[in-house]
Amino acid sequence: MTVKIDNCIDIVKEDDKVICPSARVPYYPLVVKRGRGAIIEDVDGNNYIDLLSSAAALNTGHTHPKVVDAIIKQAKEFIHYTPAYMYHESLVKLAKELIDITPGHFNKKVAFGLSGSDANDGVIKLARAYTGRSKIITYIQSYHGSTYGAISMSALSLNMRRKIGPLVPDIHHIPYPDCYRCLFDKNEEICDLECLKLLENDFKHYIPIEEVAAIVIEPIAGDAGLVIPPKKYIDKLYSLCKEYQILFVSEEVQQGFGRTGKWFGINHFDIEPDIVVMAKSIASGMPMSAIVAKEEIMQSMGAPAHLFTMGGNPIACRAALATIEVIKEENLINHSKELGEYVKERFNEMKDKYSLIGDVRGLGLSIGVDLVKDRDTKEKAQNAAAKICYRCWEKGVLLTFFSNSVLRIQPPLVINKEQIDKALNIIEESINEYINGHIPDEVLEIAKGW
Template sequence: YVTTLGHCHPKVTEAVRKYAGIMMNCHDFTSEIKTRLVEKLAEILPGDLTGFQFYDSGTTAVEAGQRVLRAATGKHEFLSCFHDFHGKTYGAVSLGHIRSFVYGPCRAPGMHMLPRPNTYHPMFTRRDGSVDTDKYIEFFDEYIDKATVHNVAGFVLEPIQGWGGSVMPPEDFFPKLRKYCDDTGILLMADEVLTGWGRTGKWLCMEHWNVVPDVVSIGKGFGNGFPVTCVAVREPYKESFESISASSSYGGNPMACAAALASTEVIEQENLLARATHLGELAMKRMEKMKAAHPIVGDVRARGCLMGIELVKDKDTKEPFDEAGKLVYQKAFAKGLAWIPAGHILRMSPPIVMEDQVLLKGLDIIDESIGETEKELGC
């Protein structure tokens, strides 16, 4: 999920080592390496995303993005989606599915949760059973009218839900959401901490739908494991940084900027956006065979190197099979596959530098583990 380029890529390692010997930290002042990174970001990111501020964790970047939305609009409420995940500090956690009482008795004030289109578990459908995105947008509009105080600064959501189970949106969702936000004066923020920087075969996952968000949070693979994140803002709103106390003790230090720039250059030089796309297509072919062969595999999905296998008790009812997910995870881990602990959705986010045979070996282990689980549970 973090080391997109694999562990200790030599070019990233060397860049960090070099700047550790020049200057480790200069608070939030401009440095030569930060200038080069900013110039590179302005070059490769879509649209007019030209304002940048750097941080040291994803949740910090998300909360900075929230402050930008408030400063740019003069409003304070936020919309997000069921099963989203945006971090573990109070503002960010209030935008997602709260899993623990330790975050307090309520969300932060002004935080609203909405359903989002899920092609496998649609809430609103057309007559043919397909997802009806327009109905979701209509519901958003009614909710905002009835449940908010009409002070919505932004809609914050993941392009593809990670913690929620590698949930892919229908192809028309983000273009329609972008239009709805434009029509209603609500800014759109994409949390690309997981999905960005080559993970799905694009710099930003939102590029798959030709949508430019107003604010973007970037992290994880951005520095290939070095703690560096970024908030990118469109040209009309970038001066909002001036009013949010945007500086950071550690964000944007020379080592961090060196790691981010080196990671970016590696993706370009090694043509890794195309590589991630290829691996996703390869994985889908293999997982479709698993779906056909196993009664408990209800759905498979992949966008580049962000993948998911959903386990169900019955393919018609689509009832989640959490017990099976836990067993598959444990059996595959015992066979040498290091991956994310699972409920009923097996989540995968392998390095985009992975060789074909390594990816297929990992999927073979999962396939074998699913078969063993089916026998153990009598499926």
């Protein structure tokens, strides 16, 4: 490490004494001072190219001037008045915009909250209230948040379920269609959607299908390591939902707002979900979530079944309106698509050189680079991922990994070609340093990741 990080270290030591460990997944001691676009600066004055976007929550980049302006203007007028009791104009404007960009040719309504977690809790409530059924189906290795409902829907790690039970009942988890690590050792040509047959088998033996209220799926499984389902899987799942009046819920908290090169991940599949869940990038870093659902579904619950005093905060609403404007005006969706293709190409070139890279996958600027110990066994190379991310940070690139071994490439969509090229060169240098044994094991004590 050649750069100075004394101030960072001091703050991290103090943080350790007072912050609950359940709220942090450690990678390296970076203490943020300011951010601009795709660059962040730490409290020691070091600059980093951000490939994480605050966990995909800053698609418009750091402190976009239009977003900052909207926040300041609103803060000078009024900071909050709860929409639970009174009304404000930006709430209505934003709801109309969200309805407009969300897929589905039917009347919709919006429910606002503060985080992806609470929105997913809302989905459980809405689905049960509307259908009169109790069962919810989600996926193994999914992460939907950490309120009780959302964590009960999640199945990513034992730590997030251990010791906190009983969880919300009647939520069932099924395997995500992961074609790289297919549970049935099939490939695309011979795949007969065996993983979906598992669900059909569940329906036969222990989950009465007429009691299923909703299936909640991420159109790209984010924290599972950016896994893309085959289109035929989504088509068949959707048909199944329609046949048995099960609500199809697209969970877009991580993949929404242009991240995948379309407004929402589900836009890559030709279907109209009954409910779309959004948060993270919706308001460029201001706390906000939204559930956009068919009007009749929204009409099924009365107040205060899903209501938050601080929900639909006007500053967050104005930030969200500015966010949508920026995404449209700066053509960020197309930029995400085109730059994403380029980034995948660069990683595929690296894959030709380094057997450490087992798979490169993604849509738009939501890209996963899966590191393996062996291309045949596909055993995850967790230490490699941790060491490479740590070395990248030392060299000025903020890179993380999830699903043990998958490098997470989700930069702000405003990142330019020069910045991404610089970041990619540093990643390749770090891969080489890892392969040559130049990254010490001590790093593993710090960069723990998911």
